[in-house]
Amino acid sequence: MTEPVLEVENLNIRYHTQQADIAAVTDASFTIEEGQYHGLVGESGCGKSTIAKSIIGGLDANGEISAGKIKFRGKEIQDFDDEAHNKEIRWKRIAMIPQASMNSLDPVMRINNQALDLAEVHTDWTEKKTMDRLRELFDIVGLPAERMRDYPHQFSGGMQQRVVIALALLLGPDLIIADEPTTALDVIMQDQIMAHLQEIKEDIDVSLLLITHDISLVFEECDSMAVMHGGQIAESGSIRDVFYDPKHPYSILLQKTFPDIRYPDQELATIDGTPPVLSGEVTECTFADRCPWAEPLCRDQAPPLEPSEGDPTHLNSCIRSHEMDDLAAEETRHAEVTDDIN
Numbered sequence: 001m002t003e004p005v006l007e008v009e010n011l012n013i014r015y016h017t018q019q020a021d022i023a024a025v026t027d028a029s030f031t032i033e034e035g036q037y038h039g040l041v042g043e044s045g046c047g048k049s050t051i052a053k054s055i056i057g058g059l060d061a062n063g064e065i066s067a068g069k070i071k072f073r074g075k076e077i078q079d080f081d082d083e084a085h086n087k088e089i090r091w092k093r094i095a096m097i098p099q100a101s102m103n104s105l106d107p108v109m110r111i112n113n114q115a116l117d118l119a120e121v122h123t124d125w126t127e128k129k130t131m132d133r134l135r136e137l138f139d140i141v142g143l144p145a146e147r148m149r150d151y152p153h154q155f156s157g158g159m160q161q162r163v164v165i166a167l168a169l170l171l172g173p174d175l176i177i178a179d180e181p182t183t184a185l186d187v188i189m190q191d192q193i194m195a196h197l198q199e200i201k202e203d204i205d206v207s208l209l210l211i212t213h214d215i216s217l218v219f220e221e222c223d224s225m226a227v228m229h230g231g232q233i234a235e236s237g238s239i240r241d242v243f244y245d246p247k248h249p250y251s252i253l254l255q256k257t258f259p260d261i262r263y264p265d266q267e268l269a270t271i272d273g274t275p276p277v278l279s280g281e282v283t284e285c286t287f288a289d290r291c292p293w294a295e296p297l298c299r300d301q302a303p304p305l306e307p308s309e310g311d312p313t314h315l316n317s318c319i320r321s322h323e324m325d326d327l328a329a330e331e332t333r334h335a336e337v338t339d340d341i342n
């Protein structure tokens with residue numbers, strides 16, 4: 001097997017604020033294999049963007065990686081400073097498609113010049129090489145090459161998105177991070193972007209970290225996924241494992257909050273309670289307050305991410321995971337009985 005593109009190991013990230021330290025990420029681990037699309041899913045505030053920023057070396061000034069490792073192709077990059085990131089990693093090896101990415105284009109610069117700028121900062125490519133590459137990528141994302149010298153405003157919103165994807169791919173990165181690329185877009189635009197990301201997968205050897213709050217999007221687009229809650233990874237593994245055989249209560253409940261094409265008539269659930277406040281040290285399962293199956297033991301320590309039923313590629317951080325199949329089935333039976341009575 002080839003080396004994974006990205007390995008996040010026991011990552012802890014804190015934000016220092018005047019009031020308190022925020023434990024934004026606690027002991028997070030996941031792996032993205034070569035050419036795989038990996039989803040990172042969880043509700044707003046659970047720490048997804050913090051992880052993305054730490055990978056690309058762009059944590060906010062008050063943020064700090066307090067423990068753990070980020071390995072890119074086996075090499076530890078968690079301690080890289082801005083300069084080292086720019087030289088070795090950013091754009092060239094890992095590129096980011098930011099949220100509301102259409103707005104990330106420089107409005108007063110032609111696209112070809114934006115590409116030349118990128119190549120100048122991060123590579124020693126000739127102008128011709130950059131332009132040849134941009135032409136190829138315009139073709140891949142379905143934009144006419146004659147438009148390479150246009151300004152961003154000359155493109156429609158959907159085309160601007162494709163330009164952003166082409167620029168992200170320009171320097172041939174191994175990994176693209178897309179942080180909520182479709183949030184705040186309409187369904188048609190969302191579908192278009194996802195279709196492009198799938199086309200790219202066929203044409204180019206690149207991995208993707210797709211960050212979203214929408215578990216159904218991850219299920220449709222990705223090969224593997226991690227579910228996050230309150231700064232902790234609740235569960236990670238292949239889509240088959242995490243989506244079809246979830247072992248963590250949050251993964252089980254999260255699925256029921258999104259429409260499932262397999263059960264179109266199923267009522268959508270909501271998850272009770274509010275996201276946890278993450279100040280200070282995290283010393284318990286951050287889902288315990290909202291979990292229907294929590295026990296006193298769940299508050300004794302931050303639960304470690306461990307193999308589910310001995311499978312080292314399917315990890316979960318629930319100390320009751322071995323009982324979860326039975327507990328969830330019982331809950332479903334109970335709900336059906338209640339439905340029949342009503």
Ligand SMILES: Nc1ncnc2c1ncn2[C@@H]1O[C@H](COP(=O)(O)OP(=O)(O)O)[C@@H](O)[C@H]1O
Nearest residue numbers: 015017022024043044045046047048049050060
């Ligand atoms: N610069 C910052 N200073 C203090 N707290 C922050 C900062 N950035 C994010 N946070 C907090 O860290 C937690 C995780 O945020 P974030 O990674 O943006 O979550 P997500 O992307 O999943 O919505 C949240 O509680 C958020 O309020």
Ligand SMILES: [Mg+2]
Nearest residue numbers: 048049050179
């Ligand atoms: Mg975010």
